[in-house]
Amino acid sequence: MIGAGLAGAAPADATTMVPATSGAGGGAGFGGPPTTGGNYSTPPEKNRTGLYVGLTIGALILIGLILFFVGSSMGKSTEQVAVPDVTTKSQTDATNALQTAGFKVSVKNVANDTIPANQVFEQTPKGNTNADKGSTVEITVSTGIGDATVPDVVGRTQAAAESLLKTNNFIPEVKEAASDTVAKGTVISQSPSANAKATKNSVVTITVSTGAGDVSIPNVVGLNAASASNQLGQAGFTVTTKSQSNATVPAGNVISTNPTAGTKAAKGSSVEILVSTGPAATTTTTSATTTTT
Numbered sequence: 130m131i132g133a134g135l136a137g138a139a140p141a142d143a144t145t146m147v148p149a150t151s152g153a154g155g156g157a158g159f160g161g162p163p164t165t166g167g168n169y170s171t172p173p174e175k176n177r178t179g180l181y182v183g184l185t186i187g188a189l190i191l192i193g194l195i196l197f198f199v200g201s202s203m204g205k206s207t208e209q210v211a212v213p214d215v216t217t218k219s220q221t222d223a224t225n226a227l228q229t230a231g232f233k234v235s236v237k238n239v240a241n242d243t244i245p246a247n248q249v250f251e252q253t254p255k256g257n258t259n260a261d262k263g264s265t266v267e268i269t270v271s272t273g274i275g276d277a278t279v280p281d282v283v284g285r286t287q288a289a290a291e292s293l294l295k296t297n298n299f300i301p302e303v304k305e306a307a308s309d310t311v312a313k314g315t316v317i318s319q320s321p322s323a324n325a326k327a328t329k330n331s332v333v334t335i336t337v338s339t340g341a342g343d344v345s346i347p348n349v350v351g352l353n354a355a356s357a358s359n360q361l362g363q364a365g366f367t368v369t370t371k372s373q374s375n376a377t378v379p380a381g382n383v384i385s386t387n388p389t390a391g392t393k394a395a396k397g398s399s400v401e402i403l404v405s406t407g408p409a410a411t412t413t414t415t416s417a418t419t420t421t422t
Contacts, residue, residue, distance in 0.1 A: 212230070212259070214255075216250060217248060218249050233263065235267045246271055246272055249268045249270055253266065254266060278297070279325045280323065282319055283318060284315065287315075291335075299329070299331060308340070319334065342395070346391065348390035349390070350383050353383070365397060366398060379407065382404065386401065
């Protein structure tokens, strides 16, 4: 009985041994998982929980540092002070006032037709507003009415030149000069020259032709008529001739001129020469004598 029980059932805590089989028998040995049914567990994966925890802690520290610096910056706000109004002040006075109030100053120079030179007419930030102490205030300073380009008026009539200069904000000043080549009433030259830059409302001088100038009549008395006419013509005069007998001046020579030599006359005007025809002809009277006996 006892023997039968021993033979019919294994003890409850007995271990069942699985015999090893060779690779040739179709089953796997200790070198791999069994090919037959049965329980098999894959090797456990490597535990990465520590890595994830470390990364999370690092990120939290970084966020904390960023928040700390942002909060520190916001807590240290710059002092705000009132910006003085410096418009209408000179550049020096405006700069001193702004620096005294704790500001830096930058200067911009701009031409202005209505604001005197060296006077502040604009500022940024505006006066009587608040700004960070130590910040920069830009002031705009007038350089005066500014420059303009001088128009070309040479060759124009006096009236046209004056009108053009006035239109371009210049003051024309007229001088006159004789010219053999420029018609009377026409501009010969100008100063400053055309296309130069000059201050608005400054003077531009124009020289206007009075026509051919006066010249002295050369002395041709005693010359023969041909030489006298040639010399007067070279001086710019036209010549008319008149003849008269003269006991002392040889025939064909000039006795005098009208106007006289040395007189100033306009070029192109006429000079009359009086040419000798020699001594006047004499009349001989013969009287007959009658003798009575």
